[in-house]
Amino acid sequence: MKILTITDTLPYPTVSGDRIRTYNLLRRIAEQEEVWLAALLENPADAAGVPHLESFCRGVEVAYVPRRSPVMHVPGLLRYALQGRPLELKFRHSPELVRKLQNLVATVKPDIVEIIHSEMALYLDALPTQAQRRHVLTLQNIAFQQYDRIFRTDRRIGVKARAWLHSRMMRVWEPRYAARFDRCIAVSEVDRDLLLEVNPAVQVRVVSNGVDVARYQPLPAPVEALSGAALPSLLFIGKMSYPPCADAVLFFCEEVLPLIRRALGEVEMWIVGREPPPEVSRLDSGGVHVTGWVDEVEPYYRQSTVCVVPLRAGGGTRLKVLEAMALGRPVVSTRIGCEGLDVVDGQHLLMADDADAFAEQTIRLLTDRALYERVTAAARSLVMHSYDWDAIADRQLEVYAEALEEPSLYKPVAQALGD
Numbered sequence: 001m002k003i004l005t006i007t008d009t010l011p012y013p014t015v016s017g018d019r020i021r022t023y024n025l026l027r028r029i030a031e032q033e034e035v036w037l038a039a040l041l042e043n044p045a046d047a048a049g050v051p052h053l054e055s056f057c058r059g060v061e062v063a064y065v066p067r068r069s070p071v072m073h074v075p076g077l078l079r080y081a082l083q084g085r086p087l088e089l090k091f092r093h094s095p096e097l098v099r100k101l102q103n104l105v106a107t108v109k110p111d112i113v114e115i116i117h118s119e120m121a122l123y124l125d126a127l128p129t130q131a132q133r134r135h136v137l138t139l140q141n142i143a144f145q146q147y148d149r150i151f152r153t154d155r156r157i158g159v160k161a162r163a164w165l166h167s168r169m170m171r172v173w174e175p176r177y178a179a180r181f182d183r184c185i186a187v188s189e190v191d192r193d194l195l196l197e198v199n200p201a202v203q204v205r206v207v208s209n210g211v212d213v214a215r216y217q218p219l220p221a222p223v224e225a226l227s228g229a230a231l232p233s234l235l236f237i238g239k240m241s242y243p244p245c246a247d248a249v250l251f252f253c254e255e256v257l258p259l260i261r262r263a264l265g266e267v268e269m270w271i272v273g274r275e276p277p278p279e280v281s282r283l284d285s286g287g288v289h290v291t292g293w294v295d296e297v298e299p300y301y302r303q304s305t306v307c308v309v310p311l312r313a314g315g316g317t318r319l320k321v322l323e324a325m326a327l328g329r330p331v332v333s334t335r336i337g338c339e340g341l342d343v344v345d346g347q348h349l350l351m352a353d354d355a356d357a358f359a360e361q362t363i364r365l366l367t368d369r370a371l372y373e374r375v376t377a378a379a380r381s382l383v384m385h386s387y388d389w390d391a392i393a394d395r396q397l398e399v400y401a402e403a404l405e406e407p408s409l410y411k412p413v414a415q416a417l418g419d
Contacts, residue, residue, distance in 0.1 A: 001033040001400065004110040006101065008092060008120050010039045010062060012049035015274060015293075016239040017319040018140050021187075021209055022116060028393035030056040036108055038101055040065055040094060040120075061104060063097035085122070086169035088162075092119050098126045105130065112136060112400045115181075118143050118174045124181070124410070134403040135410050137181040138207075141314065142191050144170035149313035149336070153247045163243075175199035180410060182403040185396070188340025203409070205399045208340075210389040211322040218328030218380055219298075221373070225305045225366075232366045233268040234260075235304035235329070237297055237320050240290075241275035244314035248337075252310040252358070253283050259359035264366060272300050301327045306365050309337035310358060321349070322387050325379035330372055332361045342386060348379045 011022035029035055038061040041047060053060045077087050105113070105127050114136040115121055121137055147167035154160050175198040178184050184204040186192040192204050224230035236252065238245035249271050260267050266287060271280065274293040284290035294300065301307075307324040311334055321338055324331050331338070331349040338349060345351040350365065352358040365372050 001112065001397075001404075002036070002108055002110040003029065003033055003112045003114065003400065004036045004038065004104065004108065005114045005116065006038045006120060006123055007116040008040050009042050010046045010049050010053070011037075012052050016242075017209075018116070020319050021140060024210065024212065024389040025393050025396055026053075027056055028389060029397060032397065034058050036104060036110065037061070038063075038097065038104060040092065040097060059104070059108075061097075061100040063094045063100055065091065065094045084173060086119075086166055086173050088166045089119055089122055093122070097123070101126055102128055105133075109133075111404060114138060114400075116140065118170070118178065121174075121177055121181075134182040134400075134408055135180075136183045136185060136400065136403060137178055138185040139178070139191060139195070140187055142174070142186075142194050143167075144174050145194060146314055150243050153313040154243050155247075155250075159243055171198065175202060178202045178204075182406070182409050183399055185399060190340045205402075207395050207399060208387065208392060209319050209322065210387045210392040211319065211326045211383050213326055213384050213388045216323060216326035218326075218376070219302050221328070221376075222303075222305045226369050226372060231266055231268050232264070232305040233270060233303055234362070235270045235272065235300055235307045235324075236309070237272045237300070237307075237323075239275065240271070240273040240280050240292075241277065242314075244311055245273060246277055246280050247312055248310045249280055249283065251312060251355075252308060253288055255355035256308075256310065256358045256362070257288070259355060260362055260366075263359070263363050267366075270300055270304065272297060297323075298327070301329055304329055306362055307331045308358075308362065309333035311337035322383050325349075325376075326383045328376050328380060330365050330375045330379065332358060332365065334358070343379075343382065347375070348382050349375065 007022055009019060011019040014020045014023050026035055035057050036059045037053060037057045041062050041064050047062060050060050076090050080087050080090050110133060112134055115123055116138045118139055124135060144167050147163045151160050151163040151167055175195055179199055179201045184202055185207045186195060186204050187209050189206055192206050195202055195204055225232045236249055240246055257269055269288045271290045272294055276290050276292055281290055307329045309318060309321055309331055318337060321331055333349055333351055334353050335351055343349055350361040352361045
């Protein structure tokens with residue numbers, strides 16, 4: 001089987017959840033099938049990851065989105081609006097990527113073309129016609145829900161307005177366009193049901209997120225912190241330029257952490273993730289540490305006592321929750337933060353949505369050693385049996401094979417992807 005994956009970001013280094021998923025599945029599938037990759041580059045420095053990806057992919061193509069002044073985008077945005085396309089998709093359009101995809105498809109003749117993220121889905125219409133090819137759209141989140149949640153939680157007027165418009169346009173366009181693919185992949189039953197609720201015609205299967213359980217072995221328990229001999233340390237890991245992550249740490253540090261400190265005294269908080277915005281960077285004082293980019297996250301897990309996931313927006317499923325579970329660090333999360341994972345509150349993690357409850361659940365883990373050990377053991381068992389990347393890659397291959405067995409749903413349209 002020849003597989004071409006198209007994505008909006010080069011999946012190495014693995015510095016965000018979407019990259020982690022793409023990388024782990026690509027690497028495992030490439031052990032069994034022929035894999036090519038085409039990706040947009042977020043910044044020139046990301047090109048350093050190409051040689052590593054070429055070590056297991058048959059070929060890697062990268063392209064940049066042209067940087068233009070806002071005025072230069074106006075004609076294209078008007079054209080997208082008249083065609084009923086969400087305006088944000090315009091900023092994913094790269095003529096360079098279109099040319100490279102057309103050459104690659106004509107040369108390789110892939111059996112499967114997988115496009116990752118609905119905001120890249122328009123590249124479907126840039127591909128040369130090929131009768132035997134099947135098309136798969138992977139939705140690492142449902143974009144219209146993701147942006148609706150950003151609209152409801154973000155404090156910045158400009159971000160709120162943009163998220164509101166995008167969520168409304170995507171709610172109409174995303175489920176309709178997804179039905180043009182032979183298969184769609186959602187990362188949870190929750191996302192699958194949400195998509196089918198809007199458009200029952202979509203052929204959607206679930207392939208969950210995962211974790212490398214062989215690589216991420218349980219770390220030693222932080223005995224001194226649990227016994228009171230050392231300061232407890234809380235940890236949040238995420239891409240800080242992503243608005244839901246910034247909102248999460250602002251909510252936690254402003255509303256939850258003071259309640260924990262009032263009950264327990266000094267507690268450290270570590271915020272780990274690249275590109276923190278100014279409002280997050282300003283949190284770096286008084287026992288709150290904002291690291292920015294780090295080469296390895298494992299040392300931060302090692303020094304932590306509890307991982308917190310106070311997300312109030314976003315979508316998909318949280319790979320960092322699974323990572324913490326694999327490494328033996330218990331998690332306190334909002335329901336949105338662990339949405340789509342097959343977890344039980346009080347067994348695999350603790351859940352809370354408001355500040356008082358979140359503080360209370362965190363305090364329980366910091367003060368009840370038996371609860372701490374019980375939750376970490378159950379969480380590790382869960383990821384070993386249900387979220388190992390090896391089994392998830394096999395499931396992905398099953399979806400590809402299923403698509404190849406049935407007639408294609410794809411019908412070319414007159415309006416091709418354009419600038």
